[in-house]
Amino acid sequence: MANYFSSKFTLGILGGGQLGKMMLYETRKFDITTHVLDPSNEAPCKISCDVFEQGDLMDYDTVVSFGKKVDVLTFEIEGVNIDALETLENEGIKVFPSSKTLRNIQNKGVQKQFYADHSIPTSPFTRFADKFELTEAIVRKDVSFPFVWKSCTGGYDGKGVAVIRTAEDVIPLPEVECIAEDLVPFKNELAVIVARNPSGEVKTYPVVEMEFHPEANQVEYVICPARITNEVATKARAVAAKVSEAFKHVGLLAVELFQTEDDDIIVNEVAPRPHNSGHYSIEASYTNQFEQHIRAILDLPLGKTDSKAAGIMVNLTGAEGHTGNVHYENIEKIMAMDGVTPHIYGKKQTRPFRKMGHVTIVNEDVAKAREIAEIVKESINVISG
Amino acid sequence: MANYFSSKFTLGILGGGQLGKMMLYETRKFDITTHVLDPSNEAPCKISCDVFEQGDLMDYDTVVSFGKKVDVLTFEIEGVNIDALETLENEGIKVFPSSKTLRNIQNKGVQKQFYADHSIPTSPFTRFADKFELTEAIVRKDVSFPFVWKSCTGGYDGKGVAVIRTAEDVIPLPEVECIAEDLVPFKNELAVIVARNPSGEVKTYPVVEMEFHPEANQVEYVICPARITNEVATKARAVAAKVSEAFKHVGLLAVELFQTEDDDIIVNEVAPRPHNSGHYSIEASYTNQFEQHIRAILDLPLGKTDSKAAGIMVNLTGAEGHTGNVHYENIEKIMAMDGVTPHIYGKKQTRPFRKMGHVTIVNEDVAKAREIAEIVKESINVISG
Numbered sequence: 001m002a003n004y005f006s007s008k009f010t011l012g013i014l015g016g017g018q019l020g021k022m023m024l025y026e027t028r029k030f031d032i033t034t035h036v037l038d039p040s041n042e043a044p045c046k047i048s049c050d051v052f053e054q055g056d057l058m059d060y061d062t063v064v065s066f067g068k069k070v071d072v073l074t075f076e077i078e079g080v081n082i083d084a085l086e087t088l089e090n091e092g093i094k095v096f097p098s099s100k101t102l103r104n105i106q107n108k109g110v111q112k113q114f115y116a117d118h119s120i121p122t123s124p125f126t127r128f129a130d131k132f133e134l135t136e137a138i139v140r141k142d143v144s145f146p147f148v149w150k151s152c153t154g155g156y157d158g159k160g161v162a163v164i165r166t167a168e169d170v171i172p173l174p175e176v177e178c179i180a181e182d183l184v185p186f187k188n189e190l191a192v193i194v195a196r197n198p199s200g201e202v203k204t205y206p207v208v209e210m211e212f213h214p215e216a217n218q219v220e221y222v223i224c225p226a227r228i229t230n231e232v233a234t235k236a237r238a239v240a241a242k243v244s245e246a247f248k249h250v251g252l253l254a255v256e257l258f259q260t261e262d263d264d265i266i267v268n269e270v271a272p273r274p275h276n277s278g279h280y281s282i283e284a285s286y287t288n289q290f291e292q293h294i295r296a297i298l299d300l301p302l303g304k305t306d307s308k309a310a311g312i313m314v315n316l317t318g319a320e321g322h323t324g325n326v327h328y329e330n331i332e333k334i335m336a337m338d339g340v341t342p343h344i345y346g347k348k349q350t351r352p353f354r355k356m357g358h359v360t361i362v363n364e365d366v367a368k369a370r371e372i373a374e375i376v377k378e379s380i381n382v383i384s385g
Numbered sequence: 386m387a388n389y390f391s392s393k394f395t396l397g398i399l400g401g402g403q404l405g406k407m408m409l410y411e412t413r414k415f416d417i418t419t420h421v422l423d424p425s426n427e428a429p430c431k432i433s434c435d436v437f438e439q440g441d442l443m444d445y446d447t448v449v450s451f452g453k454k455v456d457v458l459t460f461e462i463e464g465v466n467i468d469a470l471e472t473l474e475n476e477g478i479k480v481f482p483s484s485k486t487l488r489n490i491q492n493k494g495v496q497k498q499f500y501a502d503h504s505i506p507t508s509p510f511t512r513f514a515d516k517f518e519l520t521e522a523i524v525r526k527d528v529s530f531p532f533v534w535k536s537c538t539g540g541y542d543g544k545g546v547a548v549i550r551t552a553e554d555v556i557p558l559p560e561v562e563c564i565a566e567d568l569v570p571f572k573n574e575l576a577v578i579v580a581r582n583p584s585g586e587v588k589t590y591p592v593v594e595m596e597f598h599p600e601a602n603q604v605e606y607v608i609c610p611a612r613i614t615n616e617v618a619t620k621a622r623a624v625a626a627k628v629s630e631a632f633k634h635v636g637l638l639a640v641e642l643f644q645t646e647d648d649d650i651i652v653n654e655v656a657p658r659p660h661n662s663g664h665y666s667i668e669a670s671y672t673n674q675f676e677q678h679i680r681a682i683l684d685l686p687l688g689k690t691d692s693k694a695a696g697i698m699v700n701l702t703g704a705e706g707h708t709g710n711v712h713y714e715n716i717e718k719i720m721a722m723d724g725v726t727p728h729i730y731g732k733k734q735t736r737p738f739r740k741m742g743h744v745t746i747v748n749e750d751v752a753k754a755r756e757i758a759e760i761v762k763e764s765i766n767v768i769s770g
Contacts, residue, residue, distance in 0.1 A: 005713040005729060025410050028433065031731035048413065048433045284693075286668075286724050286747060301721035308669075308693035308747065328390040336686035339671050344390060346416035362671060362693065 004298050010035055011294075012070030014057050015077035016045030018345050019274050019290075022282070023076060024048040026291040037066045044346060060084045067093050074251060074297050076273055078106050079154070096198070096250040096297040097272045104247060105272050109152040109179050118246040121239065121266045123148075123258075125181040134178055138170065143180045152177040184266065186258035190226055191277040192240035193289055194253045195305070197296045202244060204237040205285065205305045208277050210256075213317070213353075221373060222313040224280050225366060232263055239265045247272075252293040254278060276315070276358075283341055283360045284311025309339075310366035312373040316342070316357035316382055318350035324384030326350040334376045339363050342380075356382050389683050395420055396679075397455030399442050400462035401430030403730050404659050404675075407667070408461060409433040411676040422451045429731060445469045452478050459636060459682050461658055463491050464539070481583070481635040481682040482657045489632060490657050494537040494564050503631040506624065506651040508533075508643075510566040516558055519565065523555065528565045537562040569651065571643035575611055576662040577625035578674055579638045580690070582681045587629060589622040590670065590690045593662050595641075598702070598738075606758060607698040609665045610751060617648055624650045632657075637678040639663060661700070661743075668726055668745045669696025694724075695751035697758040701727070701742035701767050703735035709769030711735040719761045724748050727765075741767050 011027060013020050016038030024045060027034050036049040039056055046052045051069075055062040057077065063084035067073050072094045073085070085099035097105075104114045115122040126143060128134040137143045145167075151160035151174065163183065164170060189212065193205040209226035210219050226233065240255040247253065247270075254275030256268040278289035287295070287303025295302055318326075326348060334340050339362040347356055359376055363369035396412060398405050401423030409430060412419050421434040424441055431437045436454075440447040442462065448469035452458045457479045458470070470484035489499045500507040511528060513519040522528045530552075536545035536559065548568065549555060574597065578590040594611035595604050611618065625640040632638065632655075639660030641653040663674035672680070672688025680687055703711075711733060719725050724747040732741055744761055748754035 005716045005727075021413065025413070028406065028410070029726075029728050031729040047435060050432060283671075287726070291726070295720070301717060303720070303726070304723045331390045332686060335680070335688070338689045341414075341672070341676070341688070342390075343414050344416040 004032065004300070005030070009033070009071040010050075010069065011297075012037070012067055012073040013045070013049070014063065014066075014073070014075035014080045016040070016043030016049070016052065017076060018044055019076035020045040021048065022279075023274065023290045023293065026288075026294045029291070030294065032294070035066065035070050037063070057081065060087075064088060067095070072096065072297060074273075074293070078102065078272065082106065094297075097253075098248075098250065101247045101249050101272060105270060107152045107177075108150050108269065109177060111269065112179055112181075114246070115243075115267055120243055120246060121264065122268075123181045123184045123266055125179050127152075128178050128180065130177060131173055131175045134173075134180065135170065137180070138167065146183045148181040148183055149173060150179050150181065152179065184258060185261050187261060187263075188226065188228060188259040189268070190228070190236055190257040190259055190265075191222075191275070192236055192255050192257065193275065193278045193281075193292075193305075194240045194244040194249070194255060195292045195296045195302050196244045196249050196251070196253070197302060198250050198299045201302050202241055203292075203302045203305045204241050205278065205281065205289070206307060207233045207236045208280065210277060215353075219276055219315055220377070221370075222277050222280055223366065223370065224284060224307060224311045227366065228259065232259055232265070235263075236265045239267065243267060243270060251297045252278070252289055276313075279343070279358050280311035280313045280360055281307075282343075283339075283362045284309055309362045309364050310369045312361045312366075312369045314359045314361070314373055314377050315355060316344075316359060316380065318352050318354040318356055318382050320352045322382070322384040323351045324349065326356060327383050327385050328356075329381040329383055330379045333379050334359065337361075337372055337376065339369070340372065340376060350382050350384055389417065389685070390415070394418070394456040395435075395454065396683075397422070397452055397458040398430070398434070399448065399451075399458070399460035399465045401425070401428030401434070401437065402461060403429055404461035405430040406433065407664075408659065408675045408678065411673075411679045414676070415679065417679070420451065420455050422448070442466065445472075449473060452480070457481065457682060459658075459678070463487065463657065467491065479682075482638075483633075483635065486632045486634050486657060490655060492537045492562075493535050493654065494562060496654060497564055497566075499631070500628075500652055505628055505631060506649065507653075508566045508569045508651055510564050512537075513563050513565065515562060516560045519558075519563055520555065522565070523552065531568045533566040533568055534558060535564050535566065537564060569643060570646050572646060572648075573611065573613060573644040574653070575613070575621055575642040575644055575650075576607075576660070577621055577640050577642065578660065578663045578666075578677075578690075579625045579629040579634070579640060580677045580681045580687050581629045581634050581636070581638070582687060583635050583684045586687050587626055588677075588687045588690045589626050590663065590666065590674070591692060592618045592621045593665065595662060600738075604661055604700055605762070606755075607662050607665055608751065608755065609669060609692060609696045612751065613644065617644055617650070620648075621650045624652065628652060628655060636682050637663070637674055661698075664728070664743050665696035665698045665745055666692075667728075668724075668747045669694055694747045694749050695754045697746045697751075697754045699744045699746070699758055699762050700740060701729075701744060701765065703737050703739040703741055703767050705737045707767070707769040708736045709734065711741060712768050712770050713741075714766040714768055715764045718764050719744065722746075722757055722761065724754070725757065725761060735767050735769055 021044040067088040109127040207226040209223040211221040406429040452473040494512040596606040
């Protein structure tokens with residue numbers, strides 16, 4: 001185990017968005033020198049890192065050139081050039097999560113196949129190289145309505161996912177590689193964050209429960225602990241740990257799960273990085289997800305994943321009908337409530353459903369936290385004006 | 386109350402050290418634009434703020450010129466030019482804490498007189514314009530041994546304070562304005578952090594208990610909650626709130642207190658800013674002291690001051706006999722313990738008793754936290770090599 005606290009070394013982060021920004025709080029706490037690469041010259045990480053470079057994360061040469069200047073390389077977004085990561089690994093740079101792990105995750109078809117190959121429970125699915133193949137399968141009735149369509153690449157925050165109920169729903173789908181998944185009825189959408197370091201130490205966070213906005217398909221509340229039985233929680237954490245082990249994942253892995261009507265746990269998808277479902281941990285956990293990610297990729301001992309109190313996260317998204325300079329209506333009102341902390345991402349312009357920040361509500365009692373969360377959600381409005 | 390979240394405004398911070406750095410995490414969280422002034426071009430705040438300026442905090446013109454570019458001005462160190470603050474206030478800049486408050490605190494003789502004038506309990510004292518006056522008073526037996534000598538300006542971390550037991554102890558004292566305080570026997574050294582905003586809202590944090598290193602006169606453990614009776618804790622918080630009200634203080638005020646043998650609470654001294662005795666709050670409190678300071682000076686509602694769990698802070702100071710490039714021996718060992726988080730300040734060189742960082746230990750049970758804290762202290766060594 002390298003002693004990162006006593007030797008001069010540099011951590012590189014691909015992507016300089018909000019997740020990277022929150023990661024940088026932790027690198028500052030541990031006095032780690034950081035380089036950040038992001039396509040935008042106004043990336044949130046531009047201040048707080050030691051060296052900022054503007055460049056395309058999908059460009060092989062850009063990523064290789066950036067990566068050669070650092071000792072350990074990580075990312076806050078999956079959309080990065082994997083061939084570049086592999087080149088860097090071959091040249092001795094420590095890349096975590098590895099190019100191999102990311103190859104198994106970046107493409108959702110490959111990811112689903114990986115679960116099937118490793119006996120990890122997931123909904124039945126079929127892979128299609130393009131929309132034409134999908135249409136043929138529908139005509140031949142190899143795929144039946146309803147099903148869940150997912151683009152194999154580029155999807156996030158509800159984009160690239162659609163529930164297909166009729167032939168008409170197929171028409172607007174883009175001409176991309178995709179999968180069709182069985183629509184499995186579920187009781188709860190859950191998530192478990194797993195941390196794993198190169199030495200193989202694994203820790204899981206408590207199960208969180210996710211509530212989605214019915215229209216925007218974005219997470220609206222993340223509730224920790226999930227209001228489920230201990231038995232289901234234990235099963236969910238075990239499945240998540242199995243996924244992390246199968247990937248030989250290093251760093252943080254957010255495992256999104258469904259609790260079926262029969263209380264089975266099946267894997268929906270994963271994100272190989274700190275995740276929206278773990279933001280609650282900044283205020284509620286003994287070790288927040290960003291510190292944990294840094295501990296994991298530096299092969300430091302993993303921190304305690306228990307919660308100090310119940311935590312609920314509310315995403316701050318732009319209100320419908322509002323586009324323009326952002327105004328956080330009633331933010332003072334919610335800040336006067338016990339245990340309420342807003343995180344403002346600093347985007348100057350709002351538009352409907354745009355993620356503008358999040359609010360964490362912490363309380364000893366999860367039911368009380370949920371009450372306050374609802375008042376927070378009813379009070380604050382992300383509007384223009 | 387201005388809506389800082391919706392309008393473009395700039396916060397200025399005088400001093401770019403560790404306290405400023407930890408304050409900047411919170412300004413980033415709230416997306417506040419920051420300017421920082423510090424004499425060192427290698428100040429920890431140089432990255433993380435929007436604009437960094439190098440300059441002398443005691444120079445009138447430098448501070449006025451810096452302050453004119455911001456809307457709200459605060460400081461992380463008391464050693465700043467107060468006349469400049471007053472000029473800025475007269476020109477409409479919001480300066481918190483105010484120049485008036487700082488004038489009553491910066492000079493320890495004035496501070497003690499302020500307590501006497503406002504019926505705030507403090508140890509009996511005499512003020513001296515210089516060392517000659519002090520010596521005369523000793524000769525005339527107006528001051529008797531033992532007493533506590535304090536320099537009126539420039540003291541911190543045990544510097545500028547000495548217990549004087551004999552005439553010989555007087556010889557090495559510097560030729561400065563000073564006070565002589567009665568040496569009051571006490572059971573405990575306590576501290577209470579008070580937050581107050583311009584609207585007059587006041588909140589006190591739980592009482593913390595401080596243990597000092599016997600030689601270096603630096604805080605070794607800060608324990609929250611203090612292991613005292615509820616009655617004494619209530620009294621301590623009331624005295625601290627009274628001090629804040631008397632100063633009409635805006636921002637954070639750390640009030641250092643003695644619990645006497647008779648369970649009286651007397652004020653030792655104050656610091657008008659986030660303080661070492663509040664570092665535990667980053668991990669243990671619902672609202673950490675840095676976020677609270679930002680809330681207070683922006684006249685936002687103050688956050689909940691309760692703790693989510695017991696917190697103990699151990700200062701990481703350079704080991705005796707070690708000067709040179711710093712090495713944090715056994716840091717991985719302490720990071721493997723439950724609820725242990727190191728904060729590394731990033732000073733490249735260690736020397737005996739130099740403050741190099743701190744470690745927070747968080748646990749549901751304060752006695753268990755204290756056990757772990759002792760193991761942490763015995764394990765980690767800040768050495769050279």
